[in-house]
Amino acid sequence: MKRALKWLAVVVLVLALGVGAVFYVAFGRNRPIVDGQVLAPGVETVKDGFVSAFLLDASPGKVALVDCGNDKQGKALLAALQRRGLSPSAVMAIFLTHGHADHLGGCGLFPDAQVYALQEELPLPVRVTHALRDGEVTGVGLLRVEAFATPGHTPGSAVYFADGVLFFGDSAGGSKDGTLMPAVRLFSKAPGQNAASLRALAARLQPRAQQVRVLAFAHSGPLDGLQPLSRFAAQ
Ligand SMILES: [Zn+2]
Ligand SMILES: [Zn+2]
Numbered sequence: 001m002k003r004a005l006k007w008l009a010v011v012v013l014v015l016a017l018g019v020g021a022v023f024y025v026a027f028g029r030n031r032p033i034v035d036g037q038v039l040a041p042g043v044e045t046v047k048d049g050f051v052s053a054f055l056l057d058a059s060p061g062k063v064a065l066v067d068c069g070n071d072k073q074g075k076a077l078l079a080a081l082q083r084r085g086l087s088p089s090a091v092m093a094i095f096l097t098h099g100h101a102d103h104l105g106g107c108g109l110f111p112d113a114q115v116y117a118l119q120e121e122l123p124l125p126v127r128v129t130h131a132l133r134d135g136e137v138t139g140v141g142l143l144r145v146e147a148f149a150t151p152g153h154t155p156g157s158a159v160y161f162a163d164g165v166l167f168f169g170d171s172a173g174g175s176k177d178g179t180l181m182p183a184v185r186l187f188s189k190a191p192g193q194n195a196a197s198l199r200a201l202a203a204r205l206q207p208r209a210q211q212v213r214v215l216a217f218a219h220s221g222p223l224d225g226l227q228p229l230s231r232f233a234a235q
Contacts, residue, residue: 027050027173027184027219027220029175029176029177029181030173030174030175030176030217030219030220030221031174031175031176031220031221031222031223032220032221033045033047033050033051033052033219033220033221034047034221035047035076036080037221037222039054039165039214039216039222040163040164040165040213040214041163042056042057042143042163043055043056043057043162043163043165043214043216044056044080045216045222046069046076046077046080047076048069048070048071048074048075048076048077048105048106049070049071049076050070050102050219051067051069051070051102051103051218051219052067052069052216052217052218052219053065053066053067053068053069053076053077053103053106053218054066054067054165054167054216055077055080055081056143056145056162056163057142057143058092058093058140058141058142058143059141059142059143061086061090062090062091062092062140062141063081063084063086063090063091063092064091064092064093064094064095064140064141064143064145064162065077065091065093065094065095065110065113066094066095066097066160066162066167066169066216067094067095067096067097067103067104067169067218068094068096068103068104068105068106068107068109068110069102069103069105069106070101070102070103070105071105071106072105072106072108073106073109074105074106074109077106077109078106078109088109088110088112089110089112091110091112091113092112092113092114092140092141093113093114093115093116093138093140093145094107094110094113094114094115094116095116095117095138095145095147095158095160095167096115096116096117096121096124096126096128096158097157097158097159097160097167097168097169097170097171097218098117098121098153098154098156098157098158098169098170098171099117099121099124099125099154099156100154100170100187101125102218103169103170103218104124104125104126107126107127108126108127114129114130114140115127115128115129115130116128116129116130116132116138116145116147117130117131117132117156117158118131118132118133118134118147118149118156118157118158119131119132119133119156120149120151120155120156121154121155121156121157121158122156132147132158133147133149134147134148134149135147135148143162143163144162145160145161145162146160146161146162147159147160148160148161148201148204149197150168150171150194150197150198150200150201151190151193151194151197152171152183152188152189152190152191152192152193152194152195152196152197152198153169153170153171153183153187153188153189153194154170154188154189155189155190157169157170157171157183157194157197159171159201161205161212164211164212164213164214165213165214165215165216165222166205166212166214166215166216166226166229167216168215168216168217168218169217169218170183170184170187170188170217170218170219171183171194171197171198172198172215172217172229172232173217173219173220174215174217174220174221174222174223174228175220178223178228179228179231179232180198180215180223180228180229180231180232181232182194182195182198182232184219198229198232198233199232199233201229202226202229202230202232202233203233205226205229206226206230209225209226209230212225212226213225215228215229
């Protein structure tokens with residue numbers, strides 16, 4: 001019996017180290033996520049453990065979200081709203097970068113919100129009210145949100161552009177050394193397609209490079225300007 005327990009302990013330890021190693025390989029180089037970080041006027045990071053969502057000013061007293069975090073109870077999101085004296089009904093719209101569970105957790109807390117996702121990502125396990133097409137621009141109050149199809153991490157992965165910030169979801173990440181990393185292979189459906197999507201996005205945005213102030217990622221801190229994406233594309 002004691003022997004069996006010993007072996008069980010060894011197996012659990014090896015599994016734990018294995019999981020730790022996988023996470024280190026996947027996320028170890030990431031820039032840290034900082035809760036409450038303001039990426040541009042009207043764009044705030046909400047850190048929900050290992051993932052982030054973003055709070056965007058839409059009009060006075062109204063906001064939009066990019067993704068809704070991992071936590072079904074939405075503690076971090078609700079706290080961020082509360083800091084502004086806002087209730088969940090202030091969330092007018094949610095823009096989903098893709099359908100992985102760590103980005104959909106708190107969506108059910110905002111029944112009044114319009115929910116947007118790319119057509120190719122549907123159906124999702126949460127309520128989606130609008131299917132978006134590549135290039136589509138959505139108005140939410142004073143906010144304008146442009147959707148870019150970047151298939152690869154998932155078939156309907158979207159990058160959104162609003163207020164000078166590009167929101168990549170899991171289609172890319174920011175490393176500690178300031179470079180843009182493609183989607184984590186291990187968790188991606190088609191890594192080659194993801195890299196091609198990032199190159200195509202860089203080419204599309206090059207004429208508007210001046211407008212791109214910040215690159216925002218779901219599992220890492222941000223990078224400045226379009227350049228990290230352009231440099232990735234040039235590799
Ligand atoms: Zn994902
Ligand atoms: Zn994710």
